[in-house]
Amino acid sequence: MNDLVRVVRQQYSVLKAVAFATYKEWSVYRSHSMVSIFVGPVYFLVQYFIWKAVYNTHVSISGLSLEQMITYFAIASLINYIIMDFADWNLQMLIHTGKFLTFVLRPMSHVYFAFSQKVGHRILGVIFEFIPLFLIFTFILNIRLVPAQPFWAVISIALGFIMMFLVDYCVGITAFWLTRTSGVRRMFLLLRDICSGVLVPLTLFPVFLQKAFFILPFQFITYVPIRVFIGSYELGGYSCTIPQIIAVQAVAVLFMTAFTILFYKQGMKQFTGVGA
Amino acid sequence: MRRSIRLYFMALKNSFASRITYRADFFFSSVMIFISELFIPFITVLIYKTGASFPGWAVEEILLLQGIFLLSRGMANLLFFGLVWNTLNRVREGSYDILLIKPASTLFLSVATNLEPDSIGVAACGLLVSFYSFTLLPAPGITDILLFLFLFVLSLAMLFAFALLMAGSVFKWVGNSRIYEIFDSIASFGNYPRSIFSRGFQTIISYIIPIAAVGFLPASVLLGKRPEGILTTAAVCLLFLLVSGGFWKLMLRQYTSAGG
């Protein structure tokens, strides 16, 4: 038991140290993240006008009212600033430049290192992107952004945070085998963005696609957290209660974690030339 | 001038040739870009499928607008938008100086040393979407076509002005790779009919930051709609280009005199 406490404490201090270094590293560029304060509202305004025009003749589109639709986009853009990362880009860069070697020489797994980096990077994102945007959306654009069930919303966003990392990191792992990954990365990121519901609500798609989205890991990144935030979940004709869908999300994250670790081990075998 | 044009085409050829070294990735990447650019037209179709619409616009009319918007973006990306990334990376790494010591126009070199072959996917997607919707629509008259061509060239000039603004600002705002998002967010106004926006925004995108000139104006003309203020917008575009050019020059001069 004591051993376990020691290990957890040690892992926590590693996470803290790496996150802190990353936070410092990126805070040099905090003026860059403040681009979001301009870009976020502009993208949102375009969506606002689009849907206002479209709803001119309709009260409800794919089960959402205009107000719900607008809220959906506001939440999607906010959540995105909490959970986004470049884990895929970063890993393939390290592998292709050979810098990955220096991580193999450290007594920790790079998956955990990269995750800790993301934590530091996103703490910066919350301070310089999420909070200002939340205030702009709430007080200037007058959108009500209070989660239906705050506790579940936080859990679901946290799970989305992990899921996004795992998916992106797995895309990066492909660089162990491929010398050029821009095509593969584009494909997965496209798939991720479409299927995660960050661009439009998934219920807008034909039902057969919605059913496909249901079994893919991507909806757990953004779509599920948004629906949990709103307080009702529905996709492909299924609807569940909030705790139910979060349970499903948690299982999906566990499954994806296992997959990532296996895939990473496979990648490390390639990198270290096992059996060659 | 002749030499520059020859150099430019050589650069274009070389950039394709070197990208083709990894032909599988190049092909795959272009196809992926093609598919991802289809997304907005696809969503538009989905919206119209639910029975909803943008007031006053049929689905094929919107598709033509979005197709033409994509086509200008694609051509801009392929032919000169690399200027932004090139300047960004070179200023960050300190290799911009290499361009300054070569015996040709710095602007020309900044463009020609970084063309983006992958963007062929964007242009192809735009071409396909425009062509598809074009066949569903009544044929435009000859004056409309001529006016369209003029406005299309104008839209490229407008995008070039944007590229100059961004390239100019990364001399100062070193390494800010997110500058493109600023452009992208503003440009997204051009993807839809001007009439859906509020009065204030309509004025902004027509006469202040004339992004309506990219996509919306050329498409409207081709559709036989004569939106108001074409000439004014055209004039604003040219002014915009001049100002951007001046801004770029100013920033370059500051960069070179700062030294180091």
Place this chain on the structure above:
Amino acid sequence: MAIMKIKELRKTYLTHERGSSFLDSLKSLVKRKIVRVEALKGISFDVDEGEMLGLLGPNGAGKSTTLKILTGVLYPTSGEAEIMGYVPWVKRKQYVAGIGAVFGQKSQLIWDIPPLDSFEMNRAIYNIPTEMYKKRLSGMVELLEVGGHVKKPTRQLSLGERMKCEFIMAMLHDPKIVFLDEPTIGLDVIAKERIREFILEMNRKGTTFVLTTHDLDDVEKMARRVIVVNSGEIVYDDNMDALCRFFGNRKLVNLATQKPLPDFSNMSGVFVRNMITPHNAELELDTDILELNQFIKLMNDDYILSDLTMKPPQIESVIKELYITTNKTTIK
């Protein structure tokens, strides 16, 4: 006591041969020709605790492969290694906690923040006790004279200052063995000197170093023992002085005479390096064949000496010869 025991390490890569023409690449989609590359053909050596070993070899000789295997980054095809009681590529994480590595061309420091922050990060990763961390940090900062630099962002440091910080980064956790790959590449003379002194000082305090480099100065000034690898095999393994005697007892002679010199082609034991003028030449003399006093006598009698200087042969020419001759034998 041997801290490192390496036995019969082999590494064979299988790579696909890729044609250059378009047609070749189309063919390669269907059927690819597999090429076997023997990077290491069975190398064995031991390293004692506290040693300073230089690993030399031309490009592609197998140096980096060896280094990668020894640091646990690469699995060998066959062979054994035991370093500090570990097999490096098994239980890699535990193993690398006890070693350090500096790669001249791959930075471990974080570019945009001061080295001190990167050090703090490594303190957590290597779980270094606070007391020891402080002590080692201040000791190394003092030794390398980088007190004013560790608080500046890495990107503002000169290459020399950065490399010094790389050493601190790699050695904070008090590794028993440190692997160095081209540690002085691109540095100016003063920075090189300082870093070499640092390495020697750490070596005196008991750290074992394994150094691969192209800079023969590094080897000459630091290593006491040299292993030369060529074409995947060890072609030389002994101390530095012996290396200089490897090709017999040679001396570099600069000779000036009053009468014009002959072309030396029929004088055994003498090799012309450079005929500067008819009266002045640089020669290499093999004293096993022709003794020195004999040579001087011969020269003075026939051509009348006006000046004569002598140097031991430069390590460079010895190494060059070693590379070339061993290549010939492996081709055979």
